[in-house]
Amino acid sequence: MLLKIVKTTALFTLTTCSLNAGEFNAQAEKDRLALIDYMEAKFEDPLKNRYTFFPYSTDDELENNIEKGLTHEDFGIGNYSFSKQGKFSYDQIKEMPPYEEIVESGEELYNENKALQKCFPDVTIAGDYPYFDEERKEVISLTSAINDCIVASGEKKWNEKKGKMPILQSYFASATTEAEKKVDIKITSAEAAAAYERGKEYYYTQRGYLKLSCATCHVQGTGQRVRNESLSPLLGHTTHFPVFRLKWGKDDVYKGIATLERRMAGCVKDQGQNPPKASSKEMKELLYFMAYMSNGMNVDGPDIRK
């Protein structure tokens, strides 16, 4: 018995020592690759593989509205990745998107604020968040990092969902996109891996009175229809935020843009659950998991949605 304990301990120590930074993400990496495989298999030929992947979709939907043969990077634009129906509008509006002036205002905000310039000397960082802060032992989202900076400079913290926050983030996202950077989320410790796992569990656990998990709609449900909505994929979900929504910006362009946290809260509400606060541990860990799933994909923000 004692020998066994010694052995186990030795093995454990050995394992711990031999784990370099690259290996704490082993599980996450496995999950990410499995997700890519799943999405690519699902959209290889939706009509042919309907019984496996699209049991509820109509012939018309499968024949006329869903693109086939999608590969990894194709999944960066939400349901427009495969849904032909909305793609025309999307492409047309992207020709001159309403958020261009918001990006400029974000740049202005940055240029006027010494503290922000000091905290974020490099603005091409949209793909590096969230990250796990090894000293604070917690996940830091772009939103929480900006607010930490704002508060440290003596200002009152910004609204985490709308207003200056997404306006500034539009600038960061746009600069990151122009620099052609990719999502680059790191997991470099056991604590970080645990935070990732909690985020993953949140994502895949059914919640709310509708008993849906995030995955019900955005993994298994991707490409299927809920009323008139074609459901978007988890893969690539975080690559293009902040997002300008036509319905939010109907009256005032600047109200059209909002953070990932706002979108998440809206979606969790649609599940029938009271959503976690934007700066809560739950939300940040959830975003950490989601962003990891998009690792290696192009940052492509801001973007537009209906």
Place this chain on the structure above:
Amino acid sequence: MATKKSRIKAKEKKGVTTAKIMAKHEMLSYDEAKRAKKEANFITYMVAKVDGVVVYESSTSQFLSKNPFVSFKFKGENKGKELEFTWIDLKGNKRTDKKKIK
């Protein structure tokens, strides 16, 4: 009324210039104005010129979207020249903005 600058992008490729323009305007239709308890006002006419020659012209209604976007194409060697875009609204406000064709 203070008007806002139109966003203009113009690019020539093989003798064809493509212009993309977003004018900043509320485009309040009669119905929308009634709901918002404001006066209706919308762009009624748009024209674009290069060297004083009309290259685009449209008479418009209240049903163009808010901050209306228009895109059009025209022929000619225009690289480096200035595209001049003007709109006029129902109340007679007028705005002209210019942008060099790339």
Place this chain on the structure above:
Amino acid sequence: MNRRKFLGLGLGLGAAAILTPATLSATNFRETNKSAFEGPKSHTVNDAMTELFGTSTTTDSKEVKLKAPAIAENGAVVPLAISSKLNGSTVAVFQDANPESLVSVYTVPANGIIDYKLRIKMAKTGTVTVVIKEGDKLYSASQLVKVTAGGCGG
């Protein structure tokens, strides 16, 4: 992307000038054919077309290319793309989802190409019709655009 150091507040050029439009226009259809835009003959596509062109008889033509979403993402922003190889002089866009039907009339200039994009508002589901006048003839194309409300946005 070329970014201006500019917040978008209207300063400078052409601000707040009040001029009569007539001096600018080759043809401002709002002046020459006002009844096509507003008033009792502006409500239906046929009436407005007659007010504008003198007739509502058109020929459906594959030469008139109209692209519009089958289901609008948002009724306030319905993008349209119109193009044609016809040697047209006038292009007009109508729809039957709003109180008045005429949306926009283009005069095609000498070096112009019929390749227009625009974004329109549609209060409800309706049909968009594009008419191109070539010589004395009118050619047209139509498409139904469904406008739905609500939804969670995918």
Place this chain on the structure above:
Amino acid sequence: MKKLYSMAIIAGLALSLSGCTTPNGSKITSLSTAKTDKDKDGVMDISDQCPNTVPGTTVSKDGCKIYTSVLDLNERELCDVKKHGVDQVLATASKYNNIAKEHGVEYKRQGVTTSGYIEAAKEAIAAGKTIVHPKGDKTKKDFTVEYVAQRACKFGIGALVLEAEGKKNWREAVPGDGYKY
């Protein structure tokens, strides 16, 4: 700090759940029951809050079944307004929803959280009204107090049941893990 996903909390929660607690602990028990133990659970009827437990059930000091899991809760029975009355069902709703809130799994339906339903029902009762319009309700429907109490109770328990089930089955949806296609 919330220990949202620790199994220990779930286990702890399960132990603290007892089947038919009354909100204020009051129960009218006749004197003649002082020395009897009808359900033979070892708790004299005078202090037995659940005098009819099935023989062989492990009970707590109050004579009620000790639940080892929220999955054992009989939501239908517990949230039955006709049987328990609105006040008690609301108390049951509060009890379980408070735990749900602590765990970050509180339900929200059409703009109203479970807490919102409970509050609205209590306010209506205090004001002597029978119809409830919960704050923020997007449906703008007329709800009876009974209906709201029952819904809040079902939501409170449902959230915990869903959470407990989720602990067991969430991996079944993960590609590369429990999800096979």
